[in-house]
Amino acid sequence: MNIENKANKKSSNNQPIGIFDSGVGGLSITSCIKDTLANESLIYVADSQFAPYGELSKQAIVERVNKIADYFSAQQCKALVVACNTATVNAVESLRQRLTIPVIGVEPAIKPAALASKTKHIAVLATRATAQNSNFLRLVDQFKGDCQIHIQACPGLVDLIEQGLHNSPQMLDLLYQYIRPLNAFNIDHLVLGCTHYPFVAAHIQAIAGNHVTLMETATPVTLQLKRQLDAFQINASIGNTARYQFLSSSPNHQQNQFLSTIWRSDLIFNSFN
Incomplete structure (x- = not known):
């Protein structure tokens, strides 16, 4: 590799990672990525105008996701993290x-919960769209082992957060x-099946x-991102x-306050169109 190609590769490697969620929930993952991968630049999109995704149709979710992905592509992002279960x-x-x-992507931690469970009863808190999604239900069936999985849809939680x-x-x-x-x-394990829910974990x-x-899921997603960056x-x-x-x-005042608290710095959300 000549000097010019090395310089181009270095510049490309320093391109940002795109991360998005239907709102501020994905900041739980973004904060973990920042702490673990300190040299990586990050662009975070909170699609709050359409939150919660859990109340949208699949077609509407796919349309919003594609719009955000197109924006990240225009910003020359080198990787994309879907910090939203739905x-x-x-x-x-x-x-x-x-x-x-x-x-x-983000997958609820059903497999590790099933492997660790002693009572063989596990619960999953999720949005309505996730709880009813066929891909999610297949994931539950694939990883539940000999456990009973109790799925609880939680409409309203994302809105309040x-x-x-x-x-x-x-x-x-x-x-x-x-x-x-x-x-x-x-139950002896409770899976938080939405990236918003860790913000009320104490309750x-x-x-x-x-x-x-x-x-x-913040730590597993961050480690998977690191593996992908290494592999590529x-x-x-x-x-x-x-x-x-x-x-x-x-963007609104509540989001800015939340972001500043999580990031431990005075920050604001700019507008995403």
Whole structure:
């Protein structure tokens, strides 16, 4: 490889990674990526105007996902992280067919939960669209082993998290409504099947009980991204100054406050059209 080609490869490797979710939920994964892959530049899109994806049709989800993917392509992103369970089960395969860059999706941690379960009863909290999706149900059947999987759709949770109402009476009422019945099944693992849910994990844990292990996906997704960057040899250069950009299809004050808290820095969402 000549000097010019080496320079071009280095420049290409320092291109950003695109990450998106229907709202701020994917920041739970984005923060983990930032902490683990410190040299990587990131562009995050919160498609909040259309949140929650869990209440949209599959066709509407695919249309939004394709629009965001086209934007990332225009920004010359070297990899794409679908930081949304609902978007993953509905659209990740079509994305992989359209794009030549690595596409990393989010899968609920059913397999590790099933392997670790002693009571053989596991629950999954998910959006309505995920809970009813045939790809998700096949994933459950594939990895459940000898466990019983109790799937609980949770309409309303994403909306409250997007509004910054993490500690509101409405949030607690919904969480009690969704989680308390699961305790009757003697579950010992509870899978958070939406990237928004880790932001209310403390409430979920308190209602489920300390004997229940919560399972989330930020670390597995980050490790899979790292494996893909290694495999394609597109890791950012050591010493590269990472840049971060945040966009939202419906930016608002609550989102900016949330972003600043998660990122531990004064940041705002710019508009995504």
